[in-house]
Amino acid sequence: MQKLIGCLIVAFLFQGKVFSQEKLVSSGDLPILAWYSIPAAETSLARYQEMKEAGISFQVNNYSNIEELLKAMDIASKAGIRIVASCPELKSDPEGTVRRLMKHPALAGYHLMDEPGLSAFAELGNWARKIQSIDNKHFCYVNLFPNIADSSQLGTKSYLEYVNESVKQIPVSFLSFDYYPVLKDRLSLSWYENLEQISQAATRAGKPFWAFALTTNYDEDHLTPQTLAAIRLQVYSDLAYGAQGIQYFTYWSATSLNAPSSEDQRGAPISAAGKRTVVYDRVKAMSGEIKALSGVFLGSKPVWVRHMGRGRIPNGTIRLTALPQGIKVLETAGAPALVSLLEKGDNYYLVIVNKDFLKSMDLTIYGDDSLQKILKDGTIVPASAYEPSMEVDPGDAAIYRIPKTKQ
Structure with a gap:
């Protein structure tokens, strides 16, 4: 027959x-961003293809200079990975640096700061506006504290005041915050409240938000969050609240990237020795699910x-x-x-x-x-x-x- x-x-x-x-x-795929991705010393097409195979579309790293960044962008573009740019020159010479980067096919946006307090908001707003005066086609990226940060970190009396002030003062295209809620045998009590707070703030501002999933160990309480079940719980909860981007922390073991001594970041998808761990395959599986379900979550x-x-x-x-x-x-x-x-x-x-x-x-x-x-x-x-x-x-x-x- x-x-x-x-x-x-x-x-x-x-x-x-x-x-x-x-x-x-x-109409497309949900952005999937990797924090602490491929170290500059490991920049190669094979490494970026490996990242692409794990379903990751964006990455962010702190490069020591613009030449390291440009080398990574040249290689990343061949693998279909886009980079959220971060290097000292972006701060010291934002106009000149943006002009060098803005037409590169691998550019996704500009990373300004992770977990700023209120005292940094005005400067971040001015910095973002300088960048946007030259390039308004690529986003500026600032990642906010979670609601477990104390007032000395936030610089405000309440978390809602902190989030609202960031929206007022920093002209970003989307909100981003980190929270790693999966502990050994329980969830952090305030995680879902934090998702409520960010989702509502994003709705009021008319902007989307991006959220995280922990894919590494980093202290005594977060020793086993990298199981597929734990990653799924974080990702599907983020998406159920309307997240329009998922971020993995981390991709490469940050222990090899001079992470703070208080954070023992092992068990990431790629180990400090540059080898895949079992988490690589779990992240790959999770990314495949996100991509297949983009028709549900992207734009919803x-x-x-x-x-x-x-x-x-x-x-x-x-x-x-x-x-x-x-x-x-x-x-x-x-x-x-x-x-x-x-x-x-x-x-x-x-x-x-x-x-x-x-x-x-x-x-x-x-x-x-x-x-x-x-x-x-x-x-x-x-x-x-x-x-x-x-x-x-x-x-x-x-x-x-x-x-x-x-x-």
């Missing part, structure tokens, strides 16, 4: 019914985010009390879950995240005939093709599509 060629619709048989399968369509905006499960929900969050139209039952047998309704185009997407990175979650969900399930490879199938009760792996997410006509 001749093989059929050019089939546009793949079908499968389920209980006597034939369902068509379609794939998510996306949260309508609401809720929490469910027995016991208290995180401070600053709201408990789920009502289901979106089209959903008849949503239960987790008391297990902690994050539930987000995202809006994009003609559809809503319901994202349900298992907030336990150590245990599976029993999820029961069913709705009307319009409800569709999104598979990890971006395939869309009727939810009715699956049993209404299923197991969600630790830290993983179940995703469904609801046509707007049902809302």
Whole structure:
């Protein structure tokens, strides 16, 4: 029998019914940025291709001079990696440095400062405006403290004041903050509150935000956050809150990059010796999921985010009390879950995240005939093709599509 060629619709048989399968369509891929990426001394096409194979599209490093940076950019462009530029000349001669970098195909943007306090905001704002007066096509990047920073670090009485002042004073294209919530056997208590704060601030400012996933060890409490379940929990929670960029900290072991002695940063995707660890393959798998699901998350905006499960929900969050139209039952047998309704185009997407990175979650969900399930490879199938009760792996997410006509 001749093989059929050019089939546009793949079908499968389920209980006597034939369902068509379609794939998510996306205008692009969600940015995935690596912090502490390839050291200048290791700059080579093979290294950048290795990074690309891990699904990473952007990287940031602190280069000792512009020549090191330009060498890395020349190589990175051949592998399809873009660089957020950072070198001393960007601060000492911003106008001249921007003119040298702005037309390079590997340029993603300009890294100004990590975790500034309020006292640095005015200078950062002036610096960003100098850059933007010459190049307004590439972003300026500032990464903010998490809400566990104290007032002496923030320079303000409250975290919300700190975030709001950064929006007022620093003209960046998107907000960015870091928080590494996965500890040995628990989550940090204020992480979800921080996601609420940043997501709401970004919405008020009319800007997107980027968030982090920890992919290395760095102190006694963060010894095993690099499991796939822990990485998934961070990434899917970030995306459920509307994050438009995911950042891995770190890619290369920062121990080899003169990291502070108080941070023992080992267990990154690439070790201090330059060898892949098991985390490299986990990051690669996570990046593949992000890319396949860009049709859900890229350009989507949260309508609401809720929490469910027995016991208290995180401070600053709201408990789920009502289901979106089209959903008849949503239960987790008391297990902690994050539930987000995202809006994009003609559809809503319901994202349900298992907030336990150590245990599976029993999820029961069913709705009307319009409800569709999104598979990890971006395939869309009727939810009715699956049993209404299923197991969600630790830290993983179940995703469904609801046509707007049902809302």
